[in-house]
Structure formats: C-alpha cells, structure tokens
Amino acid sequence: MLLPLAWKNIWRNKLRSAVIITAIALGLMCGLTAAAIYINIGTQMVSSTITTGISHLQISNPKFLIDREVNNFVPNAEVIAKRIDSLPQVAAAAPRMLVNGMASSPQTALGVQITGIIAEREKNLTSIASSLLEGNYFEEPWVNQVVIGQELARHLDLDLGSRIVFTFVDVNGELTGSAFRICGIFRTASTQFDRSTVYVKARELGQLLETGMRFQQVAVLFTTLRAADTSLNQIQKIVPEMELQTWRQLAPQLDFMSSSMSLIMYIFLGVILLTLSFGIINTMLMVVLERKREFGMLMAVGMGHKLLFFLVTLETVILSISGAAIGMFLAFILISTLNVTGINLAALSSGLREFGIAEVLYPSLPLTMYPAVGGMVFITAVLSAIYPALRALRLRPAEALRNI
Amino acid sequence: MAVIQALNLTKVYNESEVPVRALHNINFEVTDGEFTAIVGPSGSGKSTLLHILGGLDRPSEGKVTVGGVNLNLLSSTKLIEFRLFNIGFVFQAFNLIPVLTARENVEFIMLLQKRSAQERIKRGQELLDAVGLSNRADHRPVQLSGGEQQRVAVARALASRPKFVLADEPTANLDSKAAGNLLSIMSDLNKKLGTVFLFSTHDERVIHRARRVITLRDGEIESDKNNSR
Ligand SMILES: Nc1ncnc2c1ncn2[C@@H]1O[C@H](COP(=O)(O)OP(=O)(O)OP(=O)(O)O)[C@@H](O)[C@H]1O
Ligand SMILES: [Mg+2]
Numbered sequence: 001m002l003l004p005l006a007w008k009n010i011w012r013n014k015l016r017s018a019v020i021i022t023a024i025a026l027g028l029m030c031g032l033t034a035a036a037i038y039i040n041i042g043t044q045m046v047s048s049t050i051t052t053g054i055s056h057l058q059i060s061n062p063k064f065l066i067d068r069e070v071n072n073f074v075p076n077a078e079v080i081a082k083r084i085d086s087l088p089q090v091a092a093a094a095p096r097m098l099v100n101g102m103a104s105s106p107q108t109a110l111g112v113q114i115t116g117i118i119a120e121r122e123k124n125l126t127s128i129a130s131s132l133l134e135g136n137y138f139e140e141p142w143v144n145q146v147v148i149g150q151e152l153a154r155h156l157d158l159d160l161g162s163r164i165v166f167t168f169v170d171v172n173g174e175l176t177g178s179a180f181r182i183c184g185i186f187r188t189a190s191t192q193f194d195r196s197t198v199y200v201k202a203r204e205l206g207q208l209l210e211t212g213m214r215f216q217q218v219a220v221l222f223t224t225l226r227a228a229d230t231s232l233n234q235i236q237k238i239v240p241e242m243e244l245q246t247w248r249q250l251a252p253q254l255d256f257m258s259s260s261m262s263l264i265m266y267i268f269l270g271v272i273l274l275t276l277s278f279g280i281i282n283t284m285l286m287v288v289l290e291r292k293r294e295f296g297m298l299m300a301v302g303m304g305h306k307l308l309f310f311l312v313t314l315e316t317v318i319l320s321i322s323g324a325a326i327g328m329f330l331a332f333i334l335i336s337t338l339n340v341t342g343i344n345l346a347a348l349s350s351g352l353r354e355f356g357i358a359e360v361l362y363p364s365l366p367l368t369m370y371p372a373v374g375g376m377v378f379i380t381a382v383l384s385a386i387y388p389a390l391r392a393l394r395l396r397p398a399e400a401l402r403n404i
Numbered sequence: 405m406a407v408i409q410a411l412n413l414t415k416v417y418n419e420s421e422v423p424v425r426a427l428h429n430i431n432f433e434v435t436d437g438e439f440t441a442i443v444g445p446s447g448s449g450k451s452t453l454l455h456i457l458g459g460l461d462r463p464s465e466g467k468v469t470v471g472g473v474n475l476n477l478l479s480s481t482k483l484i485e486f487r488l489f490n491i492g493f494v495f496q497a498f499n500l501i502p503v504l505t506a507r508e509n510v511e512f513i514m515l516l517q518k519r520s521a522q523e524r525i526k527r528g529q530e531l532l533d534a535v536g537l538s539n540r541a542d543h544r545p546v547q548l549s550g551g552e553q554q555r556v557a558v559a560r561a562l563a564s565r566p567k568f569v570l571a572d573e574p575t576a577n578l579d580s581k582a583a584g585n586l587l588s589i590m591s592d593l594n595k596k597l598g599t600v601f602l603f604s605t606h607d608e609r610v611i612h613r614a615r616r617v618i619t620l621r622d623g624e625i626e627s628d629k630n631n632s633r
Contacts, residue, residue, distance in 0.1 A: 001515055008503035293498045300460055300495075302488025302516055302564070305481065398461040401495055401572075402451065 024323025032331035036363035056228035077215035092124035095215035101168030105156035116205030135184035146180035149194025284388035296400020320381035412466035441614030450604035492561030499557035551582030568600035
C-alpha cells in the first residue's frame with residue numbers, strides 16, 4: 001500500500017532524485033566495468049601463464065627440484081604422459097627435457113631455459129605454436145631447429161633462419177653445445193617468458209646431453225581449472241614416486257589473484273557503495289527536513305512509527321535500486337560491447353606485457369555478480385535509510401505542526 | 405455523556421530554563437454532539453490546549469480522558485493508535501499528503517486503520533460528497549483552493565469515524581466566504597453524524613457559528629458560554 005505513495009514521493013523533487021539516481025548509476029556502471037576489466041586481466045594472466053608455460057600440473061623427479069641435474073629425470077616419462085593424456089579430464093600431457101644454458105649470437109649472450117619437446121605432443125599443451133609471429137613450429141627440413149621468443153631474438157639481434165649457439169652442461173658434467181637455426185619466433189603475453197624460454201626437439205637435445213629420450217618433466221593441461229584442482233590424487237597414483245606441482249604452487253601470485261579476485265571485486269564495489277551511501281543519506285536527510293510538517297501531520301493523524309520508518313526506508317530503497325538498475329543495465333551494455341570490440345592497450349602494452357597482461361582486453365563479468373551487487377545496493381539503501389528515518393521519527397507532531 | 409474531560413490541566417513549557425505557563429488549571433467537559441469553539445487572543449493557549457486534548461502533547465499536570473480513557477496512561481505508541489481510531493484532526497494548513505489526490509487522502513486514513521477496500525471507497529465517496537467535492541476527488545492538493553483543501557481535511561478527519569474532531573484554526577488561511585462555507589459544512593456534519601467538533605479560532609466571523617464558546621486568556625478559562633441562537 002505504501003509502494004505507490006513512496007514512488008510518487010520520490011518524484012516530488014525530480015532534480016534531486018535524478019541527481020542521486022545518476023550518481024548511483026554512474027558509480028555502479030564504472031565500478032562494474034572496472035571490475036570486469038580487472039577480472040579479465042586476472043583470468044588472462046592466469047590462462048596465458050598456464051597455456052604458454054607452466055601448464056596446470058608439472059610432474060618432476062623430487063631430486064630434480066632440489067638439484068636441476070639432467071640425471072634426475074622422470075622414469076618412463078613418455079609412457080606416463082600417454083597414460084595421463086588418455087584420462088578424460090586431461091586436455092594434453094607431454095614430456096619435456098629441461099636444461100639451463102647460455103644462448104649466444106655474434107653480438108651477445110643470455111641465460112635461457114632450453115626445453116626439449118616432442119613437437120606434435122607439445123602443440124596440444126601450450127599455445128606457443130599459435131603464438132608464432134614468424135616462421136613455423138619445427139616444420140623446416142634442417143636439423144637443430146629452434147623456436148625462440150621475440151624478446152630473445154631482439155636481445156641477441158637475430159632473425160628467422162639465423163644461427164644461435166646454446167651452451168650447457170651434459171650428463172657427464174662436461175660443457176657442451178651446438179648451433180641451432182631459428183625456425184620460428186613466438187610472442188606471448190609475457191616478455192619475461194619470451195626472453196628466457198626456447199624450444200628444441202627433444203631427440204636432438206637428448207643426443208647433445210647424452211641422455212637419450214629421458215625427460216625431466218611431464219606437463220599436464222586439464223580441460224578446466226576445476227578438473228586441475230580435483231584430479232591430483234588420481235595423477236599421484238599413476239606416478240607415486242614423483243613430485244606434483246600445481247600451477248597454484250608454481251605461480252602463487254596468480255593463485256592468490258585468481259582466488260581473491262571476486263572478493264577484491266566485492267570489496268571494491270562495497271567501497272563505491274559506501275561512498276554513494278553518504279550521498280543517499282544526505283538526500284534522505286534533506287527529504288526528511290523538507291517534509292517535517294507532513295511527517296508531523298502523519299504521526300498526528302495516527303501513522304505509527306513502524307510505518308513511517310518503513311515509508312522512508314522504502315523511498316530510499318526505490319531511489320537506490322532505480323539507480324542501481326540503470327547502472328547495471330548500462331554496465332551490462334558497456335561490458336558486452338567492450339567484450340566484442342576489446343580494449344586495445346597497445347600503447348601501454350610493452351609495460352603490461354612485463355606482467356604477462358595481453359594487449360587487448362575483453363572485459364567480462366560473471367552474471368552472478370549482478371544480483372549480488374543488487375543485493376549489496378539493497379542493503380546499502382536500508383542501512384542508509386536508518387539515520388534519516390530515525391530523524392523523521394524523532395519529530396514531535398505538536399512541534400512539527402507549530403512551525404508552520 | 406462526556407466525550408472529553410479535562411481535569412486540572414496545566415502546561416508549562418521550558419520547565420528547566422525560562423518557564424512559560426501556557427495553560428493553568430483548566431477544567432471542562434465536552435459532551436456528545438457538541439460544536440464548540442475555543443477562542444482567545446494570540447498566545448492564550450488555544451493550540452496548546454487542543455494539542456493536549458488530542459494526545460499530541462502531554463500536560464505538565466492534570467489529565468485528559470477521552471471516552472473514559474486516561475491519555476496519561478498510554479505509551480506514545482499506543483497514543484498514536486488511539487489517535488488513529490478516536491480523534492480526527494484538521495490543522496491550519498498542511499493537512500494533506502501533496503502527492504495523493506483528495507480521494508486518496510481521505511482513503512489513506514482508513515488504509516492506516518486497515519479497513520476494507522470496499523468500505524474505504526464507499527465512505528471516501530460519501531464524505532467527499534458531504535463536503536461538496538465529489539467533482540474534485542481526483543485532484544491533488546495543489547490543484548485545489550485553500551478552502552477546498554480544508555474541506556478535504558474535514559472529510560479526512562471524519563473518515564476514521566472518530567469520537568471527536570479537533571480543528572486548530574481551520575479557517576485562519578481562508579477568506580470570509582470560504583471560512584463561512586467551511587464552518588457550515590462542519591456544522592452540518594456535526595448535526596448529521598453527531599460527531600463532536602472542537603475548534604479554535606480568533607476569527608470573529610466564525611465564532612458565532614459555535615453553539616458553545618470557551619474563551620481562554622493567559623492560559624486560563626475566562627468564560628464558557630452557550631451561544632443562544
Ligand atoms: N514549544 C514552546 N516552547 C515555549 N513556549 C511555547 C511553546 N509553544 C507555545 N509556547 C507558548 O505558550 C503560549 C501559548 O501558545 P499557543 O500556541 O497555545 O497559543 P495560541 O492561543 O494557539 O496562539 P495563536 O492564536 O497565535 O495560535 C504562548 O505564550 C507561546 O509563546
Ligand atoms: Mg495557535
């Protein structure tokens with residue numbers, strides 16, 4: 001019964017109501033859009049780190065983690081990889097040879113991690129093959145092909161087809177090395193990764209190391225993040241002696257980011273709402289002061305405290321929810337549009353790529369966030385109504401009516 | 405039978421600082437069917453008395469009983485409910501909710517009383533007819549003249565079926581014609597429905613309409629006369 005009355009009361013002072021509704025709408029629109037951008041940065045960082053390098057899970061010989069010696073390999077890595085690959089929740093699994101070494105060009109030298117791979121297996125595991133700027137993924141006829149990052153190519157001043165010399169320690173502790181020719185140059189979201197990671201064929205690397213096909217790691221990519229979290233025991237049973245490292249352990253900063261992302265977003269939106277609540281309180285105080293006589297009259301003729309409190313609260317809630325509805329609608333449109341067009345940060349991207357953030361952002365917001373934010377606005381409105389409503393109740397009808 | 409009894413009413417404002425004695429030792433009774441004016445110069449305590457009789461303010465000493473109920477004994481929450489069901493109010497101005505139409509204003513009080521929609525509509529229509537405003541029922545207060553607004557207020561005051569209606573200077577903002585018209589309507593309704601009207605005024609043009617006139621001076625009853633007409 002009070003609803004139509006509350007609605008009409010809101011439009012008594014159109015300008016004032018429009019101002020606060022606009023404030024809430026703009027605040028929420030910007031807040032939600034910022035949240036969508038932040039969440040996209042977060043998921044992009046997580047997924048690009050996972051798909052370019054670390055994968056969801058790395059299986060290693062525990063000794064290798066203490067002492068990165070090529071002899072500390074994963075026994076039967078190829079067979080294990082095949083077995084894990086056949087699990088339904090696994091997207092890909094592949095063995096990797098890992099050795100640290102020095103990459104040199106006629107100009108200069110730089111420390112790198114040389115990764116020996118089986119190209120057709122690794123292709124499914126990482127996005128390197130699809131991140132090539134130039135060349136191809138081990139499709140040249142020559143021996144000793146190498147795929148390197150754009151950043152390394154720049155540092156060493158090398159082009160496609162150039163020679164690059166790798167030096168490293170073999171299984172006998174002897175310094176060894178060989179020249180490779182660049183068949184592909186990739187570029188990921190992370191410059192740091194592009195500078196320090198190179199891929200060669202496992203067979204060729206194994207020969208140089210004199211280890212043959214012995215792999216130091218099996219990397220696993222699951223179909224979903226959730227599967228990655230729930231399949232650990234199953235994998236451990238396949239390789240009881242080996243050490244499992246999840247992406248959460250390998251990149252703890254990303255794990256923190258991914259798990260705290262929505263909490264941080266809610267806190268962020270909460271702060272925006274807190275700020276807006278002062279505007280709401282101020283507006284409603286003005287309303288109450290302006291309508292002193294009316295409230296006095298209503299109490300005089302028999303409107304109870306509860307109802308009056310409810311009326312003021314209802315007006316506050318309608319005002320706030322109207323603003324929120326408009327804000328969320330605009331945010332939805334804006335986010336959906338940006339999600340299609342993307343936000344191109346090319347101008348800033350060299351800096352962002354240091355952190356593994358891609359150049360083009362595609363903001364998106366989980367749909368569950370809208371009702372949750374609606375609920376937060378509702379609570380904010382009810383809390384903001386308390387003080388003005390109490391002020392209305394404090395009026396003494398006899399006094400309110402005297403001040404005519 | 406006594407509808408209202410005022411016993412030794414005294415009201416002192418500002419008791420702690422500079423006390424203002426607005427009412428002193430007021431005693432009187434209002435019985436069924438009365439149409440009574442409270443008159444007196446400005447500051448004589450008319451509003452104070454009406455507010456205390458209507459349970460809007462509490463006396464410093466003495467008591468008011470309405471239909472045998474001692475208002476002093478009611479909590480402020482109970483007092484609001486008591487007013488809703490027992491007392492109708494007409495103030496000098498700002499009687500109506502600006503965003504509601506005349507009809508909605510009259511029905512609102514019955515809504516507070518949780519009366520059925522059927523009854524609200526029926527009684528609302530009857531009362532607007534009675535104050536001669538059925539053709540303006542769907543107008544909002546700003547679209548009505550001062551006199552029309554006061555007539556809606558009278559209809560609203562009667563809608564709750566109160567034991568009596570208190571009107572504090574209902575004609576103060578009206579011209580003579582509108583004031584006379586309002587008083588005729590009040591007087592007619594008093595006769596027709598038997599509802600007690602108690603109104604304050606210092607308007608000579610309407611005093612003669614009352615059948616009983618209580619005159620206040622400096623917070624005391626100076627005279628209490630029946631108008632013989
Ligand atoms: N809240 C208050 N605090 C202190 N004094 C008050 C207060 N309200 C009224 N008074 C004083 O009490 C006295 C009676 O006031 P009241 O308003 O009842 O007179 P009134 O007869 O209604 O006058 P008017 O014809 O001007 O409306 C006046 O002297 C007034 O100044
Ligand atoms: Mg007065």
